[in-house]
Amino acid sequence: QVQLEQSGAEVREPGSSVKVSCKASGGTFSSDRIHWVRQAPGQGLEWMGRITPILGVPNYAQNFQGRVTITADRSTSTAYMDVSSLRSEDTAIYYCTREGEWQEFNNWGQGTLVTVSS
Amino acid sequence: QSVLTQPPSVSAAPGQKVTISCSGSSSNIGRTYVSWYQQLPGTAPKVLIYDNYKRPSEISDRFSGSKSGTSATLGITGLQTGDEADYFCGTWDSSLSAWVFGGGTKVTVL
Secondary structure, eight states: OOEEEEOOOEEEOTTOOEEEEEEEESSOGGGSEEEEEEEOTTOOOEEEEEEOTTTOOOEEOGGGTTTEEEEEETTTTEEEEEEOSOOGGGOEEEEEEEEOTTSOEEEEOOOEEEEEOO | OOSBBOOSEEEEOTTOOEEEEEEOOTTTTTTSOOEEEEEOTTSOOEEEEBTTTBOOTTSOTTEEEEEETTEEEEEEOSOOGGGOEEEEEEEEETTTTEEEEBOOEEEEEO
């Protein structure tokens, strides 16, 4: 059973950056496709991007191009999501999730709350 | 404005049935698999339905999925208070080259 363990809550000032980690266990990390999804308070789910560690090339949602960087370290089975130039609207819970055979998100991290406030 | 359209809320009495629609287009639902997610308050989403209608083994058969053309539907029968949650549909959009979600539907058990 694949488990995804995310890093803890973060508080950042506007204009700064944050890096969230997602450590996988129990699966085949390198060939898995890991996605990042965020949820602002009281809002729906918003897809940010994805990466397949063995390929190393990320894809991003248009809204996040240039401001989000997704990477993966195969040696530690950990994916990372870096958001720069933070603004208050980036306050959200950030989830990593693993894509299954039928394009479904069948494993989710517990979520990381990122609060952007001065 | 979400690419996939869901009703904001549905409600029914315990034991009744509800259906949640998810409307898309030929570049998303009309082209590939749809999955559905349940998000209980304060928790991460959980997959209920994948490949349009399949259920993970641990998901109750009270939950069902279907797809026709550019729309998908989630059904919940024998409604229970524990089913009160937000439900999201999702799929890949080939025009946007992005995963897209519906805006979510809140299910209330009266």
